[in-house]
Amino acid sequence: DAGITQSPRYKITETGRQVTLMCHQTWSHSYMFWYRQDLGHGLRLIYYSAAADITDKGEVPDGYVVSRSKTENFPLTLESATRSQTSVYFCASSDRSADGSENSPLHFGNGTRLTVT
C-alpha cells in the first residue's frame, strides 16, 4: 500500500541500549522528517532530510542519529537510549513543489511508541 510505514509500532528498551526506528515511504517524496510528540510539548522536529544523503538537525537532535541512503527510507537511531527519550515518534514526508512554493502537504506515519525503562 502507498504511504508511510513505521516500524515497530511499539518498542520497550532499556537505558543505554541502541534502538533504531524505521520509516519507509512509497511516494518518492523528497522531504522526510522525524518528530517526537510529548504531552506539554506538542510535536518537535528531531531531524529532517531534503533528499537522499542530505540530512540536517531540527529542534531536538541530541541523542539521535539519522541516515538516508535511499530516498524511501529514513531510519532514526537512538545511540544510547535515555528515559527522557520515552515518547511517540512520528515520521513524515512531503514532496518538493516544482515551483518552489513549498506547498505540498505533509503526510505522517502511524508512529512508534517507545518506552525506555
Next chain:
Amino acid sequence: KQEVTQIPAALSVPEGENLVLNCSFTDSAIYNLQWFRQDPGKGLTSLLLIQSSQREQTSGRLNASLDKSSGRSTLYIAASQPGDSATYLCAGRVSSYKLIFGSGTRLLVRP
C-alpha cells in the same frame, strides 16, 4: 519567533451542530497553513492545506479559511458527527523543512 495557538483546547458539542475551530499565528510569512486530524494512538491525517495566496479550501463537510493579515485560520465542520471526534491540529509552514504546530483542539461530538 513564530507561534501557533489553537483555541479552545477542548470542545464538546452535540451531534449535528456546526462548529468552528480557531488557529492563530504570530508571523504572516507562511507558505501555507495545514489542518490535521489525530485519532488516539494514531498519526496525523492531513485534512486541508491552504496556500498563502488562497482564502479558503473545502473538502466535504470541512471548510478551512486563511486570513494572513490577521494571522488567523478557521476550520469549519458542518453537521458534526460522533466520528468527527478527534484532536485537530493546525500547522504553519515557514520554510521548506519547518512547520510550526499548534497544540491542538480536542473535539468530542456527543451522540
